[in-house]
Amino acid sequence: MSEIGLRERKRQRMYQAVSDIAVRLFLEKGFDAVSVAEVAAAAEISKPTLFRYFPAKEDLVLHRIADHEDEAARVVTGAGEGVSPLGALRRNFLDGLDRRDPVTGLNDHPEVLAYHRLLYGTPSLATRMYAHQERSEAALAEALGGDLAARLAAAQIVVVQRVLALENWRRIADGERLEDVRQDAVAAAERAFGLLEKGLPWLAEESGLGEDERI
Template sequence: MTGLRERKKRQVHEAISAAAIALFLERGFDEVPVTEIAAAAGVSKPTLFKYFATKEDLVLHRIADHQGEAARVVRERGPGEAPLAALHRHFRDGLDRRDPVTGLNDHPEVLAYHRMIFSTPGLTARLFHYMALDEEMLADALGELTDELTARVVAGQVLTVQRVLARRNWLRLVEGESADRIHPAAVAAADHAFALLPALAPAR
């Protein structure tokens, strides 16, 4: 019974977000009221806010779904694998999968989605809120391996590298290049960027 209830909640969650993003992409984030989104999703406004705390979260939950991912990669890495090596591998795997969080996905809706985030101040500010939480979680995971200061510095550097690489990939795509064409360069850029970090890696 619990499984069915959770599935139904997830379906409502996805229906609300899908309705919101479709309207936002059509008319702009600031032009669509929450009441219209609720009506399009077939729920009440109070119900909508039970699922999403803010209007911005209607968009950013797709990114929030990756919350804590870097920390999980560190904790679940293979025996003998260094934390930064695991994070580097995970990012490269994301490039191969064309994971939108790497910026290397040229589906028109994904490109429009990222354009909306980067061009809407409220969404950008909320995005940095999520990134700060992710950084804290990664620092906690690294803190199990090294001192607190090193962990925080490394976490900040890793999240910055990932953000810079993703935005760089996205900018090349909006200039008209295809994900397949720039994939080799994106991999090389990731290799180069992560190679800049070993001096900050945890000592044990």
């Protein structure tokens, strides 16, 4: 492996290790009760070094979902021949439910539930999540063509996936059994994507239409 590859792997390990330490401290004491300096000390790095990796305190938590930021865009651009954008996104979300992917909200592991309580229960983290969603939306819009119709469609798709995930997490966090939620989660996802296909027919077809025909 090249020196650049080794350096990148080391950097990614550092990101993960520092984020894991920070999340553990935040879960133990509360996000606002833990300082960046305390996280740096626990990770045995300097505060300036920590800020080189994580420009904001909230980024220490959001690192866990950073790789999902352009997921929808990657799904669309990687869709196979004959697969529509919405068809690919539908399958990806349903596959995530099958895998109990935490990003779908359908996961009852105590650490995942605690992480989501931290994420959605801390105002500054919830606010930072909007920036994450905006970047996800922008990446998806670009993958869909980058015009006004694409931006409008991306906004709807990202919101639908967020609402589905929040509903799954909320029900499990309220004490419902995962298997009871799973069946409803699949049905809700099928219905939601069905509605998207009705409202965005040009994304349900293999070949898209021109902008004038879409809006």
